[in-house]
Amino acid sequence: MATAANPTLPPKTGAQAAATIAVGLLLAVAGYAALFVAPTEATMGLIQRIFYFHVPFGWSAFVSFAISFVSSIAYLRTRAPKWDWLAVSSAEVGVPFVTVMLVTGPIWAHPVWGIWWTWDARLTSTFVLWVLYVCYLLLRTLIEEPERRAVVSAVFNIFAGFDIPLVYFSIWFFRTQHPQPVIGAGGSLDPRMLDVLLLCWGATLALLALLLRQRYRVEALRWEFERLRLESENRAAPPQTLAAVGPKGRSA
């Protein structure tokens, strides 16, 4: 994950292109399985197949935000910039995953419930999760000084992270319109559906890993850019400033 020039910069190799192609193929296979291999659900019919995108993207979003949460704690403990980079990268990557959940959910709900949206506990807490992480990303743009930005956003991120269990457990804590879990205790998912669901989750996790790596690279490049910019500014300092300091640090 490092280069000789910059120890924090992930190397740019053909492996990156190969990984992108592999993840694309895995997503295509998962999409095919979701649309054509999984059996059609008896009561809802075709529209139930949205479940194979909606649920895995939601689970992967939780994984991404959990990484961000842990990274922010690690940053506050160590003050190592790499934890801040990982926190912002995983928070930002998690946002499109939640967006998929928020877009595909209403598309499923309209024909099944007869409404696009309802403000029940699961849907509302998921929407709040999305808003919190968008606010986290906006907050970072408002603070110039890097260390202060990292500390303030880490504290906010830890606060936002407490919504993750609230979203997950909301269907147990509150009476909601959202379907109850279909796997685990009390679940009754057909084994073929479960296989496709797990394949789709694997594909979304691979996508998450790929995007996280690319987004982390943006932060590492930004650090390299700032370092070079400072170096160039120091070199461009007025000549009298340099001449004013003698070999022993005294004024000439």
Add this chain to the structure above:
Amino acid sequence: MKNLNSLMAAYLAVWAIFFVYHFTVARRVARLQDEIARLKQLLKQ
């Protein structure tokens, strides 16, 4: 084939969201790499 359009809309939305996101990240990487190359050139002079 009831609700096929809704299913296709959801499927396309997923691809569109990630295509746009991947594009924005790739553009940021390219822009930063250009800036770094420019600064390195400047420092060489």
